[in-house]
Amino acid sequence: MSGGTPFPTLNPAQRAAVEHGDGPLLVVAGAGSGKTRVLTARIARLIAERGVLPQEILAVTFTNKAAGEMRERVGRALGEDPKGMWIGTFHGIGARLLRANAERVGRTAEYTIYDEDDTLGVIKRLMEKHRVSTKEFAPKAINGEISSAKNALVDVAEYEELARTPLAKAAAKVYCDLEPTMRAANAVSFDDLLVLPVRILREHEDVRTRLARRFRHVLVDEYQDTNRAQYEFVRLVAGEHRNVAVVGDDDQAIYGWRGADIRNILDFERDFPSATVVRLEENYRSTAAILELANNVIAENVGRRGKTLRPTRSGGDKVALLEAADDRDEAEAIADAIQDWRRRGHRYSDAAVLYRTNAQSRGFEEAMRKQAIPYRLVGATRFYDRREVRDLLAWLRLVANPQDDEAFRRAIQAPKRGIGDTSVELLAVEAAQAGVPLLEIARRAARGQVAGLPPAKRESLDIFTTLVDRLREAASDTSVDRLLVEIVEKSGYEVALRAEGPEGLERLENVRELVTSAAETIIDDGGEVGLRPLDHFLQRATLVTALDQLGPDADAVTMMTVHTAKGLEYGFVAVTGLEDGLFPLARAFDDPDTLEEERRLLYVAITRAGERLILSWAHQRRRNGELLPSIRTSFLRGLDDRQFDAQRTVRLRSTTRLAAPPREYGYRRRPTADDSADFARPRSAPAWSPREGRVPSFVADEEASQDLPSFTKGERVSHVKFGSGTIAEVSGGGKDAKVTVDFDDEAIGRKRLVIAFAGLTRAFE
Numbered sequence: 001m002s003g004g005t006p007f008p009t010l011n012p013a014q015r016a017a018v019e020h021g022d023g024p025l026l027v028v029a030g031a032g033s034g035k036t037r038v039l040t041a042r043i044a045r046l047i048a049e050r051g052v053l054p055q056e057i058l059a060v061t062f063t064n065k066a067a068g069e070m071r072e073r074v075g076r077a078l079g080e081d082p083k084g085m086w087i088g089t090f091h092g093i094g095a096r097l098l099r100a101n102a103e104r105v106g107r108t109a110e111y112t113i114y115d116e117d118d119t120l121g122v123i124k125r126l127m128e129k130h131r132v133s134t135k136e137f138a139p140k141a142i143n144g145e146i147s148s149a150k151n152a153l154v155d156v157a158e159y160e161e162l163a164r165t166p167l168a169k170a171a172a173k174v175y176c177d178l179e180p181t182m183r184a185a186n187a188v189s190f191d192d193l194l195v196l197p198v199r200i201l202r203e204h205e206d207v208r209t210r211l212a213r214r215f216r217h218v219l220v221d222e223y224q225d226t227n228r229a230q231y232e233f234v235r236l237v238a239g240e241h242r243n244v245a246v247v248g249d250d251d252q253a254i255y256g257w258r259g260a261d262i263r264n265i266l267d268f269e270r271d272f273p274s275a276t277v278v279r280l281e282e283n284y285r286s287t288a289a290i291l292e293l294a295n296n297v298i299a300e301n302v303g304r305r306g307k308t309l310r311p312t313r314s315g316g317d318k319v320a321l322l323e324a325a326d327d328r329d330e331a332e333a334i335a336d337a338i339q340d341w342r343r344r345g346h347r348y349s350d351a352a353v354l355y356r357t358n359a360q361s362r363g364f365e366e367a368m369r370k371q372a373i374p375y376r377l378v379g380a381t382r383f384y385d386r387r388e389v390r391d392l393l394a395w396l397r398l399v400a401n402p403q404d405d406e407a408f409r410r411a412i413q414a415p416k417r418g419i420g421d422t423s424v425e426l427l428a429v430e431a432a433q434a435g436v437p438l439l440e441i442a443r444r445a446a447r448g449q450v451a452g453l454p455p456a457k458r459e460s461l462d463i464f465t466t467l468v469d470r471l472r473e474a475a476s477d478t479s480v481d482r483l484l485v486e487i488v489e490k491s492g493y494e495v496a497l498r499a500e501g502p503e504g505l506e507r508l509e510n511v512r513e514l515v516t517s518a519a520e521t522i523i524d525d526g527g528e529v530g531l532r533p534l535d536h537f538l539q540r541a542t543l544v545t546a547l548d549q550l551g552p553d554a555d556a557v558t559m560m561t562v563h564t565a566k567g568l569e570y571g572f573v574a575v576t577g578l579e580d581g582l583f584p585l586a587r588a589f590d591d592p593d594t595l596e597e598e599r600r601l602l603y604v605a606i607t608r609a610g611e612r613l614i615l616s617w618a619h620q621r622r623r624n625g626e627l628l629p630s631i632r633t634s635f636l637r638g639l640d641d642r643q644f645d646a647q648r649t650v651r652l653r654s655t656t657r658l659a660a661p662p663r664e665y666g667y668r669r670r671p672t673a674d675d676s677a678d679f680a681r682p683r684s685a686p687a688w689s690p691r692e693g694r695v696p697s698f699v700a701d702e703e704a705s706q707d708l709p710s711f712t713k714g715e716r717v718s719h720v721k722f723g724s725g726t727i728a729e730v731s732g733g734g735k736d737a738k739v740t741v742d743f744d745d746e747a748i749g750r751k752r753l754v755i756a757f758a759g760l761t762r763a764f765e
């Protein structure tokens with residue numbers, strides 16, 4: 001690259017993509033081949049060397065975090081922040097476009113984004129209105145139907161015509177009435193953030209022309225996971241000038257269930273004929289062993305284009321294949337492996353534990369805590385999903401958008417002020433009749449214009465609406481953190497939380513955190529619309545993705561689902577739960593396409609690893625409270641086992657071998673030579689070894705009650721006095737947790753024991 005700009009190193013193919021002039025560009029290449037790097041370098045070059053202004057660039061990434069990183073990298077390459085460039089997720093960009101053109105779809109710039117819960121609330125009420133039984137059809141299922149339709153750009157009329165199944169027919173009734181309801185609330189759903197911009201672009205030529213002129217360059221990362229609506233958006237913005245660069249990997253398409261369509265890669269060449277296609281064939285992320293495994297796994301898929309991906313990194317360990325007795329063993333062994341990795345001079349933050357389903361995270365959390373390994377969990381309960389945070393966001397939303405009925409419903413009960421569900425329903429009926437939002441009807445009720453409300457409730461409504469209206473006035477020139485403090489103090493929310501005791505105080509901490517984050521929110525609207533800080537803050541809060549919670553600095557192991565890990569890389573990666581029915585999920589066996597998607601998911605998981613990769617599975621796994629047998633995933637069948645470093649956890653056969661039997665729980669791994677006899681696979685020395693005396697003991701642990709072993713029905717256990725037995729029942733929790741055990745010795749029979757005192761240990765026989 002010329003010009004002396006500090007661009008990253010590029011190989012010839014990458015350089016060709018970066019330096020490609022005008023016109024469509026498609027980069028299809030395997031994992032870790034530098035697609036994202038190419039996209040970033042291309043943006044930097046467009047600005048630095050081709051005189052393109054930052055505000056003429058529209059770049060789409062898969063998460064807001066990725067957008068932030070890309071902006072930063074471009075900034076670094078340029079030596080200054082690319083101000084005015086639009087870079088974000090499809091949803092974020094859609095939200096922005098909608099703000100600027102809200103009136104075209106019957107909204108104002110202050111519209112609210114309803115999250116999934118809000119949208120479900122609306123759906124439920126519409127189901128009631130149209131007499132669709134919520135018992136017969138789950139609101140979630142109806143929502144799912146409508147969501148798929150929207151993402152495929154199937155409008156109401158078309159949907160009604162196509163609806164055949166009872167579910168679809170029920171959904172059609174709700175779908176019909178959804179848009180008018182959302183419009184009345186000046187609200188949009190997540191899906192609308194994709195659908196409405198497309199509608200605006202299709203129906204309003206002036207907007208389309210303005211946008212196409214403004215964004216002279218459109219770039220899309222992770223292109224394989226775009227759905228119809230997203231593809232259409234790109235086509236509409238870039239259709240005229242055709243300066244569109246997309247990068248993707250058909251082998252990493254993992255959002256088919258959400259409507260993403262690999263055909264978009266094929267369609268690209270159809271809709272943008274003469275597109276330059278660049279292939280990148282060198283992988284810079286993973287060692288040869290990891291890459292070879294990835295290539296072997298994905299080669300099993302039938303429906304693929306086929307690509308070459310060569311390693312550039314040599315050395316490194318064999319891939320470890322860990323066979324665990326059960327999920328707890330698996331988690332402990334992986335925690336051990338992470339410690340080992342760290343002892344070799346790496347950071348925790350360069351390690352990730354990946355699983356297929358969020359439910360698997362708990363076991364890993366326990367194992368990490370036991371070994372005092374710092375970790376962060378991505379995607380479990382999000383900060384913004386917490387009750388107190390949702391309550392306050394509802395207040396802010398109502399202040400921002402007085403038509404937001406879902407926000408009204410929540411705020412009026414946070415804190416409780418004697419206006420319960422019955423009163424709200426009464427107001428809702430009145431509001432529907434009068435054709436006004438709930439807040440307005442509440443104002444009228446406060447003035448005594450609504451029948452059926454006793455004076456106490458009227459007064460309560462008066463206090464509420466007066467506060468909301470005062471905040472509304474203040475909103476245009478008050479910072480969001482200030483508004484929040486007002487709400488918390490004046491609404492009685494703080495007092496109510498304090499009255500809740502320790503739990504309430506913890507919630508108050510989260511409230512403080514929300515205030516801090518509001519104070520720190522930096523606003524860049526690209527000079528588009530002169531919006532209030534409040535609207536920006538709310539948009540940001542609603543659109544955070546799981547991954548966006550990742551703090552950049554903490555030295556902690558990351559634990560997340562494979563879906564969330566897309567696009568990321570770590571030196572150490574554990575891909576866990578590799579069992580049929582879990583990875584792949586059971587339902588995949590009924591459908592070859594789904595099975596291929598699950599295999600692509602495994603490919604994504606494996607290719608996150610740079611240096612050290614562990615694949616693990618367990619013979620037994622707790623699922624829904626039951627201990628079930630499991631078998632190794634068929635995805636690894638047909639692979640040459642010699643490429644693995646086989647490892648195994650073994651539990652002790654009886655507790656008598658433990659140092660302090662009555663007080664101990666758990667087990668130690670003993671990968672000794674004698675138990676490899678019944679093990680067909682060649683083994684090498686384990687990368688980790690059990691550390692003597694590490695088995696935690698209750699006596700030594702001050703917080704013993706928190707660290708009690710938990711048992712599952714069907715699990716085999718040992719007792720010093722009664723011998724071995726099987727758990728028949730588990731009841732209670734914490735210190736009071738009890739188990740009923742059927743002991744093998746018939747003279748002893750069934751016994752009910754308090755776990756904290758029983759000295760029970762798990763047995764592996």
Ligand SMILES: Nc1ncnc2c1ncn2[C@@H]1O[C@H](COP(=O)(O)OP(=O)(O)OP(=O)(O)O)[C@@H](O)[C@H]1O
Pocket residue numbers: 009010011014029030031032033034035036037038249252283284285566567568569607
């Ligand atoms: N030419 C190069 N020289 C050295 N390192 C490179 C080169 N190209 C890419 N890399 C590095 O390789 C790694 C993978 O690059 P990148 O994340 O861009 O790949 P990708 O194709 O986007 O991967 P994925 O498919 O997983 O999203 C990064 O650490 C990147 O910095």
Ligand SMILES: [Mg+2]
Pocket residue numbers: 035036037567
């Ligand atoms: Mg990438």
